[in-house]
Amino acid sequence: xxxxxxxxxxxxxxxxxxxxxxxxxxxxxxxxxxxxxxxxxxxxxxxxxxxxxxxxxxxxxxxxxxxxxxxxxxxxxxxxxxxxxxxxxxxxxxxxxxxxxxxxxxxxxxxxxxxxxxxxxxxxxxxxxxxxxxxxxxxxxxxxxxxxxxxxxxxxxxxxxxxxxxxxxxxxxxxxxxxxxxxxxxxxxxxxxxxxxxxxxxxxxxxxxxxxxxxxxxxxxxxxxxxxxxxxxxxxxxxxxxxxxxxxxxxxxxxxxxxxxxxxxxxxxxxxxxxxxxxxxxxxxxx
Numbered sequence: 032x033x034x035x036x037x038x039x040x041x042x043x044x045x046x047x048x049x050x051x052x053x054x055x056x057x058x059x060x061x062x063x064x065x066x067x068x069x070x071x072x073x074x075x076x077x078x079x080x081x082x083x084x085x086x087x088x089x090x091x092x093x094x095x096x097x098x099x100x101x102x103x104x105x106x107x108x109x110x111x112x113x114x115x116x117x118x119x120x121x122x123x124x125x126x127x128x129x130x131x132x133x134x135x136x137x138x139x140x141x142x143x144x145x146x147x148x149x150x151x152x153x154x155x156x157x158x159x160x161x162x163x164x165x166x167x168x169x170x171x172x173x174x175x176x177x178x179x180x181x182x183x184x185x186x187x188x189x190x191x192x193x194x195x196x197x198x199x200x201x202x203x204x205x206x207x208x209x210x211x212x213x214x215x216x217x218x219x220x221x222x223x224x225x226x227x228x229x230x231x232x233x234x235x236x237x238x239x240x241x242x243x244x245x246x247x248x249x250x251x252x253x254x255x256x257x258x259x260x261x262x263x264x265x266x267x268x269x270x271x272x273x274x275x276x277x278x279x280x281x282x283x284x285x286x287x288x289x290x291x292x293x294x295x296x297x298x299x300x301x302x303x304x305x306x307x308x309x310x311x312x313x314x315x316x317x318x
Contacts, residue, residue, distance in 0.1 A: 034106060036070040037099035039063055040078065044096035048085055057295065059187040122148075122302030127156040127163035128176030131248070131267035132289065137176070139313035144306055151302045164188065167294050173303045176310075178265075178287040180227040189297070190290045193310075194318045197286045198231070199269060199279040201252060202261045207280055213237035218254050218262035220246045228263055231285045252277055270317075 042052035043063070053060045071078050078092035088096055128137060133155060141153055158166060160177035164185060167175040184190040200207055209232055217239040219225040224246060232239045243254055251262045252274035265287055269279055291310060293299055299307060 032070065032073055033066075034103070036066045036073075037095075038103045039066045040070060040092070040096050041099040041103050043067070043079070043086075044088060044093065044100070053187075055296075057187055057189060062187060122150065122300070122305075123152045123154065124174065124300075124302040124306040125154040125156070125172040126174045126176065126306065127158040127166045127172040129160060129163070129178060130157055131265060131271055132176045132178075133157055135267045135270040136310070136313055136317065139317060140306065140309040143309040143312050147309070148302075148305050151305060153306065164292060167292055170294075173293070173300070174306060175292040176289070177292055178289045180287050182288065184290060185292070188292045188294055190292045193289045193291055193314050195286045196265045196267050196289050197281045198263050198265055199281055200261065200263055201255045201277050201279055203255070203258060203276065203278060205278045205280065207261075207278070209235040209282065210237065212261050214240070216240055216242040216260035218243040218245065218251050218260045220244070227285075227287075231263070231282070234284075248272055249274075 042055050046052050049063045053063045076091040077089050079086045163175035166172045219241045248268045256274045256276045
């Protein structure tokens, strides 16, 4: 039986509801219900039954929940003992993140990690925020660097706000604003990535005329430098590349919020905790 599902069953028994278990484990309620259903399928036993709007454990569920609590406790104790024995001499941390963060921020964190904990291996995956969060939920990475344009964050993950990344207008003239380019040709990302940009223009009173589509910041800047249009880019992207001749003007009230996401209850595994500390140090030095 899957240890994750046993942990969920033990949490339901301890907290008396799917809602309480989800809150304690920082999972979504549908995720808890899904794992319970899979556990019933694996065991061939009915473990929970509905009572009004809630659930309660069946006798079989109560029996397995007691055993699950014992198993989970022993596994957690063994993991803590092993971590204390191994410490940070060895380990691996897998991080998924968006491109500009991997280029502008993570290398500094990696340098600190290599200096302080040379035995830890760092594995990186370039991934859009939604993909990165999916990898984290699936257990394929240990941490995810993501961004959002609003203040909403997933309620089934632990998230830490790292910093706000301001958006900039890229043009050939300094001090420009969005309304200054209501009639200009625009360069924008793919249709799945341009929603917030279009909304920012609409708040400024116009709909942008998008004539070039690319998600490559180097191509965007090259087109701006050639006088073929204007675009917006976040500050992290400008840290990684800035074409000669372009002007970057910060845009008030248009920014993205950068977060670090991890999974499960603290504390993090030693290698992950070491990377998190190194990342916070990089943010303090660079941002």
